[in-house]
Amino acid sequence: MSQSLSIAFVVGTRPNFPKVAPMLAALRSHESVRPILVHTGQHYDPELSAMFFEDLGISEPDWMLGVGSGSHAQQTAKVMVEFERRCLDDRPNCVVVVGDVNSTVACTLVASKLDIPVVHVEAGLRSRDRTMPEELNRLVTDVLADRLYTHCQEAVDNLISEGIPRERICAVGNVMIDSLLRVRGKATRPPSLPADRLGKRAFGMVTLHRPALVDNVELLEPMLDALSRIAERLVLFYPVHPRAMARMAGFGLIDEADASSELLRYKGTQLHLCRPIRYQEFLWLMDNSRLLITDSGGIQEETTALGVPCLTVRDNTERAVTIREGTNELIGVDPAKLEVAVARVLSEDMPSSERIPAQWDGHAGERIIDDLVRWLEERGK
Ligand code: UD1
Numbered sequence: 001m002s003q004s005l006s007i008a009f010v011v012g013t014r015p016n017f018p019k020v021a022p023m024l025a026a027l028r029s030h031e032s033v034r035p036i037l038v039h040t041g042q043h044y045d046p047e048l049s050a051m052f053f054e055d056l057g058i059s060e061p062d063w064m065l066g067v068g069s070g071s072h073a074q075q076t077a078k079v080m081v082e083f084e085r086r087c088l089d090d091r092p093n094c095v096v097v098v099g100d101v102n103s104t105v106a107c108t109l110v111a112s113k114l115d116i117p118v119v120h121v122e123a124g125l126r127s128r129d130r131t132m133p134e135e136l137n138r139l140v141t142d143v144l145a146d147r148l149y150t151h152c153q154e155a156v157d158n159l160i161s162e163g164i165p166r167e168r169i170c171a172v173g174n175v176m177i178d179s180l181l182r183v184r185g186k187a188t189r190p191p192s193l194p195a196d197r198l199g200k201r202a203f204g205m206v207t208l209h210r211p212a213l214v215d216n217v218e219l220l221e222p223m224l225d226a227l228s229r230i231a232e233r234l235v236l237f238y239p240v241h242p243r244a245m246a247r248m249a250g251f252g253l254i255d256e257a258d259a260s261s262e263l264l265r266y267k268g269t270q271l272h273l274c275r276p277i278r279y280q281e282f283l284w285l286m287d288n289s290r291l292l293i294t295d296s297g298g299i300q301e302e303t304t305a306l307g308v309p310c311l312t313v314r315d316n317t318e319r320a321v322t323i324r325e326g327t328n329e330l331i332g333v334d335p336a337k338l339e340v341a342v343a344r345v346l347s348e349d350m351p352s353s354e355r356i357p358a359q360w361d362g363h364a365g366e367r368i369i370d371d372l373v374r375w376l377e378e379r380g381k
Pocket of ligand 1: 013014015042043044045048069070075100101102103133134209242243297
């Protein structure tokens with residue numbers, strides 16, 4: 001059968017990859033569609049990018065834009081220029097963007113101005129905090145998108161309250177959980193971490209990377225010190241984003257020479273800093289840990305699906321569904337409050353993993369592709 005439809009799927013950063021993988025897999029049964037995988041190159045280190053492709057079974061990108069790092073304006077502009085050039089050469093029938101990173105908003109703007117329909121997966125999430133770049137990206141993307149796929153009722157309500165027409169919105173569930181359920185059985189213990197410290201529920205994980213925290217030594221140092229005290233009760237592993245590691249070295253919190261080491265004990269404590277960890281291994285760590293301490297968006301959802309307690313070190317969240325219907329708690333950025341919350345969690349039983357939002361069932365990617373192909377065919381591409 002000839003391929004009459006082409007759909008571009010945009011990825012740029014680590015959390016985007018598990019979101020597109022299920023849609024690409026679902027497309028294999030639609031021979032009439034040609035997927036174009038676009039990697040903007042916002043993330044380029046192998047441990048933030050190529051290793052995720054391997055673990056998720058995603059093939060090489062068709063368009064590699066190679067934009068790299070820069071200020072928000074530089075990065076967004078570079079993605080726009082490169083993406084527009086490719087779209088003018090080989091115009092897709094539709095552009096699918098996921099999440100809320102700079103690559104998401106950049107490609108949305110380009111496609112909208114070229115009159116190519118834009119589809120946003122994970123639409124409608126709102127933190128109501130416009131100091132977060134991601135919140136601005138979400139607002140702009142949702143207002144321009146022609147079809148919006150949501151993963152919780154609250155996202156639908158947010159979009160409707162902002163005046164997005166009901167008929168553009170389609171509730172499909174959580175694509176990231178599709179990937180998690182698919183890869184969970186293949187998850188493996190990371191060989192780079194000490195096996196004797198990785199007993200089931202005998203350790204905790206930390207991921208803190210938001211600029212608001214890691215760029216400010218007045219906030220970062222007390223937070224690391226609090227984590228070290230927590231680590232006296234529960235060994236902690238913290239895979240550090242390259243940007244955060246650079247800040248720690250720049251602030252003199254770790255030795256410059258140690259910044260590239262595989263594993264480092266912060267000030268000699270049981271808080272272990274390590275390099276970013278690939279998807280399959282990080283999944284194993286989450287699945288076996290006693291709790292997660294994070295400022296990431298995706299991890300709030302993944303811990304809910306795994307039934308592992310999650311303490312979110314932020315003042316707000318765009319994923320309140322994981323608090324109401326999952327294992328997440330919003331702690332704020334005060335390290336003292338985090339220590340109290342950890343002590344409480346450790347005194348409780350592990351939660352049951354039965355509290356999982358509707359449609360977080362491993363089939364969101366298929367629902368999106370079925371709806372999207374029908375929608376494109378109906379509108380005559
Ligand atoms: C980006 C997203 C954030 C997401 C995160 C996931 C935006 C605005 N932010 O943040 O929402 O939670 O990805 O990880 O889009 N760097 C490297 N190697 C890389 C990529 C980046 O060392 O492969 C360093 C560079 O110094 C760069 C810095 O990290 O300047 C920040 O990278 P960037 O992609 O701008 O934002 P993230 O902090 O990764």
